[in-house]
Amino acid sequence: MLPNAPTPEKLDPRVKRTRSLIRQAFSELLAEKGFGALSVQDIAERAEINRATFYAHYPDKFALLKETLRQAFRAELEKRTLSACHYSEDNLRALIVTVCEFIARSNEHCKASEQQFDSLIENQVRRQIQELIELWLSQRGAAQPQTAATAAAWAIYGLAEGWVRQKNRPPVEAFAEQVLPLVAGNLK
Amino acid sequence: MLPNAPTPEKLDPRVKRTRSLIRQAFSELLAEKGFGALSVQDIAERAEINRATFYAHYPDKFALLKETLRQAFRAELEKRTLSACHYSEDNLRALIVTVCEFIARSNEHCKASEQQFDSLIENQVRRQIQELIELWLSQRGAAQPQTAATAAAWAIYGLAEGWVRQKNRPPVEAFAEQVLPLVAGNLK
DNA sequence: CGGCAATTGTCGGATAAACAACATAGGAGA
DNA sequence: TCTCCTATGTTGTTTATCCGACAATTGCCG
Secondary structure (H helix, E strand, C coil): CCCCCCCCCCCCCCHHHHHHHHHHHHHHHHHHHHHCCCCCHHHHHHCCCCCHHHHCCCCCHHHHHHHHHHHHHHHHHHHHHCCCCCCHHHHHHHHHHHHHHHHHHHHHCCCCCHHHHHHHHHHHHHHHHHHHHHHHHHHCCCCCHHHHHHHHHHHHHHHHHHHHHCCCCCHHHHHHHHHHHHHHHHHH | CCCCCCCCCCCHHHHHHHHHHHHHHHHHHHHHHCCCCCCCHHHHHHHHCHHHHHHHHCCCHHHHHHHHHHHHHHHHHHHHCCCCCCCCCEEEEEEEEHHHHHHHHHHHHHHCCHHHHHHHHHHHHHHHHHHHHHHHHHHHCCCCCHHHHHHHHHHHHHHHHHHHHHCCCCCCCHHHHHHHHHHHHHCC
């Protein structure tokens, strides 16, 4: 498992409700207007909560986007059981595929590509790739897991973004297979 | 319009949420277990609210059922724009049809026919029929609207229930047409 | 019959959410 | 430029909900 915030299973039902309403409203508005055009007011109105309540849970809309992205990406990883695994070439290949599809889907899902949005998703996703690879490496007792993980994470994200930008993309699996050695070499 | 509780349009969003959750949980449980087998505990758990909160809104599950039935029947009336109309034979016929279908649908919708449930639905529905007919009669300036309305309401409900009990029911419209004179005679 | 488990209403105290108000900042248009 | 309008964070107060507990009731099983 990824290092998890020790979520207390028994949470006040009021905060569960509020968070759920906020997330729901946020994802709706994200699809409708895009991230830049959407205000905290909008979220509060749509979720039918008080605006002050929003600030009791998130410092601003950027923090909400961060959390949303983290959770979505983590869910994607866990769906493919990547977070519990040790390092292997197969897992690395699967990770690359996951990142490619996640970025592609985020770009469809959100309205238009926006500066704020793009840099934020980059940071969050790259950070998580790095955490995962660090975990893999430290499980093997590798020396200097941080530097190797940093390089690999940046490389993977950059490659994935490049793939997404292409006009006529090759199939994800083929692309992943192609770039695999570029990343795997430094992790051996 | 029927005499309406002057619902303040701006209601605390918390109570809107809570009531909505309670109603939702209640109707689910009603369909699953029936009214008799369902406890306040069940409702609170399903709705994910505290049991004490339920009692802040309803004295017991019977009150909740009453409100639910009133609202459902009123909605049915308003859908057919019966509540805003004056008296006429057409409206009376439509009222009879409405009652028949409402009782029939309630019996399907709820699990098994139960004593508590049946007497409660009878009371609530009959009371509303009576209110509506009283309104019709008083709008025409009729003398003694209460006694005539009482008789008509009981008659309509009894006839409708009889129709529902039949093994091979005739079409509702035919039945309504048939019994119409039994009721209309006293309202002229 | 007697316990035993579950449900019921109700209470007091703790806490999240609502609400109204405020100062601030930024954008649109005269 | 100035004005108007809207969004932003933040605060203090009030209110609805949560939570744990309690005695009383009910129904069921041995």
